[in-house]
Amino acid sequence: MDAPYAGYNVLDKWDSPSFDAPTRAVLDERTRMIPARRFLSEGQWQLVEALVARLLPQPERAEPIPITPWIDDMLCTNRGEGFRHDDVPPAPQAWRTGLAAIDAEAHARHGTSFAALAPPVQDALLTAIAAGQADAALWHGLPAQRFFTDLLLKTAAGIYYAHPAAWSEIGFGGPASPRGYVRLGFDQRDPWEAKERP
Amino acid sequence: MSGEAPRARDGRAPDIFTPGGWTPMRCHGPDETVDFAIVGAGAGGATLACKLAEAGFSVVVLEAGPFWRPLDDFASDEEEQQKLYWTDERITAGDDPIALGGNNSGRGVGGSTVHFSMISLRMRPAWFQSRSQLGYARDWPLTYRELAPYYEEAEQALHVAGPVSYPWGPARRRYPFREHEINAAGLVLARGAEALGIRWAAVPLATLSAPHGKSPPCVYRGFCNVGCSTNAKQSALVAWIPRALRAGAEVRDMAMAGRIEMGADGVAKGVHYVRDGRWQFQNARHVVVAGYAIETPRLLLNSACPAFPDGLANSSGLVGTHLTTHAGPGVWARFDEEIRWYKGPPNMAVTEHWNYDDSAKDFHGGYAFMSQGPLPRAWAQTLASTRGLWGEALRREMLKYNHMAGLVAVAETEPRAQNRVELSEATDQYGLKIPRVVFSYSDNDRRLQEHARRSMRALLEAAGGHDVWSNDDTSHIMGTCRMGASRADSVVDADGRSWDIRNLWVCDGSLFPTAGGVNPSLTIQALACRIGARIRTLAARGELT
Numbered sequence A: 001m002d003a004p005y006a007g008y009n010v011l012d013k014w015d016s017p018s019f020d021a022p023t024r025a026v027l028d029e030r031t032r033m034i035p036a037r038r039f040l041s042e043g044q045w046q047l048v049e050a051l052v053a054r055l056l057p058q059p060e061r062a063e064p065i066p067i068t069p070w071i072d073d074m075l076c077t078n079r080g081e082g083f084r085h086d087d088v089p090p091a092p093q094a095w096r097t098g099l100a101a102i103d104a105e106a107h108a109r110h111g112t113s114f115a116a117l118a119p120p121v122q123d124a125l126l127t128a129i130a131a132g133q134a135d136a137a138l139w140h141g142l143p144a145q146r147f148f149t150d151l152l153l154k155t156a157a158g159i160y161y162a163h164p165a166a167w168s169e170i171g172f173g174g175p176a177s178p179r180g181y182v183r184l185g186f187d188q189r190d191p192w193e194a195k196e197r198p
Numbered sequence B: 001m002s003g004e005a006p007r008a009r010d011g012r013a014p015d016i017f018t019p020g021g022w023t024p025m026r027c028h029g030p031d032e033t034v035d036f037a038i039v040g041a042g043a044g045g046a047t048l049a050c051k052l053a054e055a056g057f058s059v060v061v062l063e064a065g066p067f068w069r070p071l072d073d074f075a076s077d078e079e080e081q082q083k084l085y086w087t088d089e090r091i092t093a094g095d096d097p098i099a100l101g102g103n104n105s106g107r108g109v110g111g112s113t114v115h116f117s118m119i120s121l122r123m124r125p126a127w128f129q130s131r132s133q134l135g136y137a138r139d140w141p142l143t144y145r146e147l148a149p150y151y152e153e154a155e156q157a158l159h160v161a162g163p164v165s166y167p168w169g170p171a172r173r174r175y176p177f178r179e180h181e182i183n184a185a186g187l188v189l190a191r192g193a194e195a196l197g198i199r200w201a202a203v204p205l206a207t208l209s210a211p212h213g214k215s216p217p218c219v220y221r222g223f224c225n226v227g228c229s230t231n232a233k234q235s236a237l238v239a240w241i242p243r244a245l246r247a248g249a250e251v252r253d254m255a256m257a258g259r260i261e262m263g264a265d266g267v268a269k270g271v272h273y274v275r276d277g278r279w280q281f282q283n284a285r286h287v288v289v290a291g292y293a294i295e296t297p298r299l300l301l302n303s304a305c306p307a308f309p310d311g312l313a314n315s316s317g318l319v320g321t322h323l324t325t326h327a328g329p330g331v332w333a334r335f336d337e338e339i340r341w342y343k344g345p346p347n348m349a350v351t352e353h354w355n356y357d358d359s360a361k362d363f364h365g366g367y368a369f370m371s372q373g374p375l376p377r378a379w380a381q382t383l384a385s386t387r388g389l390w391g392e393a394l395r396r397e398m399l400k401y402n403h404m405a406g407l408v409a410v411a412e413t414e415p416r417a418q419n420r421v422e423l424s425e426a427t428d429q430y431g432l433k434i435p436r437v438v439f440s441y442s443d444n445d446r447r448l449q450e451h452a453r454r455s456m457r458a459l460l461e462a463a464g465g466h467d468v469w470s471n472d473d474t475s476h477i478m479g480t481c482r483m484g485a486s487r488a489d490s491v492v493d494a495d496g497r498s499w500d501i502r503n504l505w506v507c508d509g510s511l512f513p514t515a516g517g518v519n520p521s522l523t524i525q526a527l528a529c530r531i532g533a534r535i536r537t538l539a540a541r542g543e544l545t
Helices: A021-032 A042-055 A068-076 A091-110 A119-130 A144-160 A164-170 B043-054 B080-084 B130-134 B144-158 B184-196 B241-246 B292-302 B376-387 B392-398 B443-462 B521-540
Strands: B012-014 B022-024 B033-039 B059-062 B091-093 B250-252 B256-262 B268-275 B278-289 B324-327 B330-334 B349-351 B367-371 B404-411 B420-427 B433-438 B466-471 B474-478 B504-506
Touching: A021 A164, A042 A068, A042 A091, A042 A119, A042 A144, A068 A091, A068 A144, A091 A119, A091 A144, A119 A144, A144 B376, A164 B376, A164 B392, B022 B241, B033 B043, B033 B268, B033 B292, B043 B059, B043 B241, B043 B521, B059 B278, B144 B521, B184 B349, B184 B367, B184 B404, B184 B443, B241 B250, B256 B278, B256 B292, B278 B292, B292 B420, B292 B433, B292 B474, B324 B443, B330 B443, B367 B443, B376 B392, B376 B466, B404 B443, B443 B466
Parallel strands: B033 B059, B033 B278, B059 B250, B091 B433, B278 B504, B324 B404
Antiparallel strands: B012 B022, B256 B268, B268 B278, B324 B474, B330 B404, B330 B466, B349 B367, B367 B404, B420 B433
C-alpha cells in the first residue's frame, strides 16, 4: 500500500503547543495501557482477532494497532452508541450471538472455525455476510448484515482510526489544542502538519 | 452512562473559564419551593434559566449529565469525547430508523450545543406559516416578525460571526462579529456554487472570530463536533450558564428527572429525580421540560398518573407524535488539491438557495447544504457503514482523507403522526421506560432528498471533484410536543405552555410544528428568549397562576 505520509508521526508533536495535558493523558492510556480480556471468552477473543485482521489488515506493522482489546473493553463497560435497532438485542447479547453465527457459518460452509480458514476464504465469507447471503437459521433472529456493518465493522474501523498510528498514516493533523491551525486554504499547510509526498 | 459525582453543589459550580476553578452558585434547600424547575440544560433549558433568573424568578435546572470544565475535561480526541453524547439505551425503529446518540443528543450542562457545529441560521419567514403560505406541514402559532427580536437577542448573546451581508432572508442587522476565514472545504462549495450561478455565503457561526469576555477567538483546531477545549465556541454552557448562575439560578448536574408529580388540583407540584444514587424531589410552582425531542415526550409519557393516564399535557394525544428529522444526504468527492478538511469549524460555507427558491421543485419543503469536515474516526465509520468498505479497500480510501471534500444537506421532512417517540417496555438503570423512536420517510421526503443529492453532486462536479458518491444520514430531531393555536391540535400554546396543565411548559426543539431546512439551535434559543419574556409579561399581569 502507498505511504504518502511516510516519516510523519503525529506523536512527534507530543511536547508541542498542539498537545494539551488532557489530550496527552488520553493518548498515553490509549497507546500504553491496553486492557486485558474481561468480556469475551478465549475462543471469542481469537475469533475477533481473526475478524479484525481481515477488516483492518495491517501486514506492514510489526506492532498492529490493537482493536480486539478495545472491543472487549467497550462490551465489558457497556459503552455503546446510545441506540439499537428494534430487531437487534442489547449489544453484549448481539455480539455473543453474532460471533457464534460467524463461526457457525464457517463450520457450515467449510467444516472448520473462522479463525482456521485461509484469509481469502475468510474474506469471501465476510463478503457473503455483508451482501446478505447469510444462513438466517444460524443467526437466531439477529440480522446478519446489521451485525456485520453496524456493530462489527463500524466499531473496528472507529477503533483503528482513533489510534495515533492511523492518524500518521493518513496525514491527519491530530490533536491541535491550544495551537490550532493558521493556514486554511487550498494546498496550504502549517509547518506542524504532515507533508504529502508527490 | 457512567455515574460521575455531581460537581455543582454546596454553594458553588465549576468555573468553566478556570482550570479546576469554582464560581458561587445559589443553592436551594431540599424543601424549598422554587418558581421554576427546568428539566435539561441545553439550548432550550439553559437559555430559559438565564432569562427567568435575570427576571428575578427562583430557578433550579436538573441536568442528567455532568457540569463540564472544557479546559480540563475536553481532549482533542474523538474517542474520548464520545462522553458528550446521550448513550443510554434507546430503540430506533420504522422503515427508515434514524441514528440517535452522537447524531442528535447531548448529555451535560450545555446539552448538544457543547458539540454542535455552531451553525446559527434563522428560519425562512414563510416556514412559520408553511401551511397557509406554502401549502404543506403546519403553521406555527407565531410569526417570524414576532420572533425576529429574539433571534437578534440570541445572535448577540452567542456573538455570532457572520457575513456583513447574508444573501437570504429579510433585511437584518449585521452579525455581531465578522465572518471567519473560510477553509478549503468551504472554498470548494464556493467554487461550485459560482460555477452553477447560485449564491453561497460564509456560515454564520457561534464561535468567536475575535476575543470576547473570557473566551478566546477560535483557533481552527477542528474538533468542534467533539467539544471545544478553548471555550471559543459559544455553547449554552459558555453563553448562557455563567449568566444564569450570576443571576441566581441553581444548576444541578448528574440529576436525572424521572417523573413530574401532579397534585389533586390538576397542577404540577414538582419533579422527581435521581442524584447521588437516590430519588429526590424538587417542589416547584412551574415545571419546564427542556429535554429535547426524545427525552421531553418520554418524561411527559413516563409521568402518567390516574388523573392523566395517557401522560401529561396529552389530552390531544399528540405528545411524542409528528417527529421530524433533518435528512442528511451527503455527497463526497476527491480533489486534486490538498483540502485538509480537519482544519477549522466543520461547516464554513453554505447555500440556502433551495430554502428560498421554490421554482422547479417536485416536492414541498426546503434544504440548505454546507461544506464538511469529518475527523478520521467519524470519516472511517462513514466509509465503512455507508459504502461498505473494509479491509485494504478501506485503508486505501482513508489515504485520500486530505483530498476529500463533501456536502451534507439539512433537509426538511414532513411532520406526520406515525413518526413518533413512544415508550418501550424495557427499562433503564433508573427503572424508567426507555424511548422507542419510530421513523419512516414520506414520498415527499424522498423526492426532496433526491433533489438535494442532484444539486450537491452538480456542485461538486462543477468544483472539480472526482469519483463523486453519495450516502444517507440524519441529524436534528424536532416536533414531538408541537406548539399550536388550539388545544385539540397542539400540545402547548405559542408560549410553550401546556393547554392541559397551566404550570407545565415545554422549551426545546420539541416545539417545532414545521422543521424548516436549517439547523434548529438558534431558533430554539430564540424561542426560549421569547418564552422567558412572555413569562415575565404574564407574571406582571397576574396571569401566571
